[in-house]
Amino acid sequence: MARDAAVKTAPPASAISDATLREFTGYNMKRAFMVIQADVTRTLEPFGLRMVTYSALAIVGDNPGLSQTQLAAALAIERPNLVVIVDELEGRDLVNRDRVPTDRRTYALRLTTEGARLLARATEAVRGHEARMIKGIGKADEATLIACLNQIEASDTGRS
Template sequence: MDRDDADSTTPDRPRISDATLRQFTGYTMKRAFNVVQADVNAVLEEFGLRMVTYSALAIVGDNPGLSQSQLAQALAIERPNLVVIVDELEGRDLVSRDRVPTDRRTYALQLTSEGARLLARATEAVRRHEARITEGLNAEEEAILVSALKKIEATDIRRS
C-alpha cells in the first residue's frame, strides 16, 4: 500500500492491481474505514481509550441510567464482553454502576463527573480527527456520503 513514485533507486516494482475488488463499493468502504479507524485509535490512545470504550462513554452520556444489556445492544457487542468494558470504565472512575430499587438485577449506568469531563475532551479530539478525515469533501458530498451510508445500514436483514 505504499505509493510508487518509481524513484530511480527502487527496482521495478510493478503496481499490484486490485481491480476485481475495486468494482465493489463494500471493498472501498473497508479501505476507507481502515484509515479512519487507525487515525481515531491513535487519537483516542492519548486519553487511554479505544473505540469501544469511547463509544461506551458516549452512549452512557446520551442515556444516563441505562442498563448494561441496553448498552451492549447499542454497541452491538455480547453481554459477557461488555462486563469487562464496564469493569474497566468503573475502575477508572469514569462510569458508575448504581443499583435500581425497582429491579435489583439491573445496574443503572451513569457517567461520573470525571467520565463526563473525559468524554467531552475526547469528543473534541475526535471532532478534529473527523475534520482531518473529511477535509477533502464539500458539504454536499459529505451529506450524500452520510445518507448513502445510512441507506446501506438500513438494508440490514438481522435485527430482532
C-alpha cells in the same frame, strides 16, 4: 534485483492491481474504514480510550441510567464482552454502576463527573480527527456520504 530490461514474470510491488475488488462498495469502504480506524485509535490513545470504550462513554452520556444489556445492544457487542469494558470504565471512575431499587438485577449506568469531562475532551479530539478525514470533501458530498451509509445500514435484513 532483476534489471529493468528483464522479462517481467511478476508485477512490481508498486503495481499490484485490485481492479476486481474496487468494483465493490464494501471493499472501498473497508479500505477507507481502516484509515479512519487507525487515525481514531491514535486520536483516543492519549485519553487511555479505545474505540469501544469511547463509544461506551458516549452512549452512557446520551442515555443516563441505561442498563448493561441496553448498552451492549447499542454497541452491538455481546453482554459478556461488555462486562470487562464496564469493569474498566468503573475502575477508572468514569462510570458508576448504580443499583436500581425496583429491579435489583440490573445496574443503571451513569457517567461520573470525571467521565463526563473525559468524554467532552475526547469528543473534541475526535472532531479534529473527523475534520482530517473528510478534508477535501464538500458539505453536499459529505451529506450524500452519510445518507448513503445510513441507507446501506438500513438495508440490513436482520437475517441471522
